[in-house]
Amino acid sequence: MATQNGRPTLTTESGAPVADNQNSESAGPGGPLLVQDQQLLEKLARFNRERIPERVVHARGAGAYGTFTVTGxxxxxxxxxFLSAVGKQTEVFARFSTVAGNLGAADAVRDPRGFALKFYTEEGNYDLVGNNTPVFFIKDPSKFPDFIHTQKRDPYTGSQEADNVWDFWGLSPESTHQVTWLFGDRGIPSSYRHMNGYSSHTYQWTNEAGEAFWVKYHFKTDQGIAGLTAQEATALAGLDPDSHQRDLREAIEGGEFPSWTVQVQVMPAADAAAYRFNPFDLTKVWPHADYPPIEIGRLELNRNPRNVFAEVEQSVFSPAHFVPGIGPSPDKMLQGRLFAYGDAHRYRVGINADQLPVNRPHVAEAHTYGRDGHLYDGRHAGAKNYEPNSANGPVQTGRPLWAATEVSGPTGDHAAPLHREDDDFAQAGDLYRLMTEVEKERLVDNLAGSLAAVSAGRGDIVERAVGNFRRADADLGSRLEAAVKQRRG
Known part of the structure; x- marks a missing residue:
């Protein structure tokens, strides 16, 4: 196989050379991703099968049932x-989790938290898969397996390595915003009850008239934001690795039902093309001054699972589980997850995972032609398993769940389209400048402690990372450089 600048050529599993491993193939520069991109699908499908039986990511988690009530x-x-009338209530199952840790890891660690919700609506289940941060590290799903590999155990040492973590982040400057969040005061929530949740992704809402809007969800904790310092977290993780799971369970047992005020930002679909930065870029937030959050509901958790394995470990969430009036956006990361989440669950739990008690519709009823496979319970009896048929089987509605998205341009491995104010550093700098002096000091201390763990011979990794933070804010870069030098002697 030919080499590129003395390095071997990257190939697919079957040995074909890979032309672009940075950008997924889309229908035009801003359009949805294509099934024909076999490099993307192969990477995601293989990545989903790397661990068994626990989740590859979000393995360590806790869950509870509750109620969503419409207030706006x-x-x-x-x-x-389920959003059609003020006062309407819908049963919900929530699962909170860390991202990188395995099933036996501690809860009190510096890591984003998953914030996954399953709404058992009358039109089928609606899954909303988010985090406790409004942004993420990367913007293209082709890089997700690479990113998670840096957070997991190194194939040689068997441990998480600072070299890998910071090498990837430094070479992926779009991660600067999320890393600033992660190493700030909200990087280690004191409990699942004391953190916000965000859809992070942009979704489409469509009204009865067929008009489309882009939305982002925010779940603001009614208990107040509370975090742990690095020192507090280290002590708690050693004393009680199950701290967050225990806190959630005991709060509900004691009648202290945690709740969140639910808000959305709404952007008319026509605004997206000319917006100052790409509104579908997962590494950026929409400033509240541009699109103020609007209160729409309240989420309360009030019932614990009776069996953690059956209801928490076997719970599955997929952002592809939509209901009429809600659909996807051209967010590339979301487009990749529409495939990857469901594929992971079909592999890990089984092809009939959606029919387990915690996952199946609780109000609606599923009518499909899917049959057999692992966990199949024979619910269809002798009903026909093909369509069309003349045996009164289920038929299509002819009405799409969401509005069509206009696309243009040739297919290809396109980078995300740039808008006039798009860059990888501005919002990270904005976040830093919002912090108090004490918060800035803790951020620099946390970042320096992590960067100082990079191998002595890899000063290039440290310099590149510090350079990214300097581009976000000169003061942040200077203070971080000095702090790292002091720690590394």
Whole structure:
């Protein structure tokens, strides 16, 4: 195989050379991703099968049931039935988790937290898969397996390595915003009850008239934000590795039901093309001054699972589980996850995972032609397993769940389209400048402690990382450089 600048050529599993491993193939520069991109699908499918039986990511988690109550009229923006009237309530199952740790890891660690919700609506289950941060490290799903590999155990040492973590982050400057979040005061929540949740991704809402809107969800904790310092977290992780799971369970047992005020940001679909930066870029937030959050509901958790394995470990969430009036956006990371999440669960739990008690619809009823496979319970009896048929089997509605998205341009491995204010550093700098002096000091201390763990012979990794933070804010870069030098002697 030919080499590139003395390095071997990257190939697919079957040995074909890979032309672009940085950008997924899309329908035009801003369009949805294509099934024909076999490099993307192969990477995601193989990545989902790297561990068994626990989740590859978000393995360590806790869950609870509760209720979502509509408090604001949103019918101007969506026809989703569970959002159709103020006061309407929907049963919900929530799962909170760390990202990188395995099933036996401690809860009190510096890591983003998953914030996954399953709404058992009358039109089927709606899954909303988010985090406790409004942004993420990368913007293209082709890089997700690479990113997670840096957070997991090194194939040679068997440990998480600072060299790998910071090498990837330094070479992926779009991660600067999320890393600033992660090493700030909200990087280690004191409990699952004391953190916000965000959809992070942008989704589409469609109203009865067929008008489309782009939305982001925010779940603001009613308990107040509370975090742990690095020192507090180290002590708690050693004393009680199950701290967050225990806290959630005991709070609900004691009648202290945690709750979140639910808000959305709404952008008319026509605004997206000319917005000052790409609104579908997962590494960026929409400033509240541009699109103020609007309160729409309240989430309360009030019932613990009876069996953790059956209801928490076997719970599955997929952002592809939509209901009428809600759909995807051209967010590339979301487009990749529409495939990857469901594929992971079909592999890990089984092809019939969606029919386990915690996952199946609780109000609606599923009518499919899917049969057999692992965990199949014979629910269809002798009903026909093909369509069309003349045996009164289920038929299509002819009405799409969401509005079509216009695309243009040739297919290809396109980078995300740049808008006039797009860059990888501005919002990280904005976040830093919002912090108090004490918060800035803790951020620099946390970053320096992690960067100082990079191998002595890899000063290039440290310099590149510090350079990214300097581009976000000169003061942050200077203080971080000095702190790292002091720690590394």
């Amino acid at each position: 009229d949103v019918t101007a923006w969506t026809r989703a039935d």
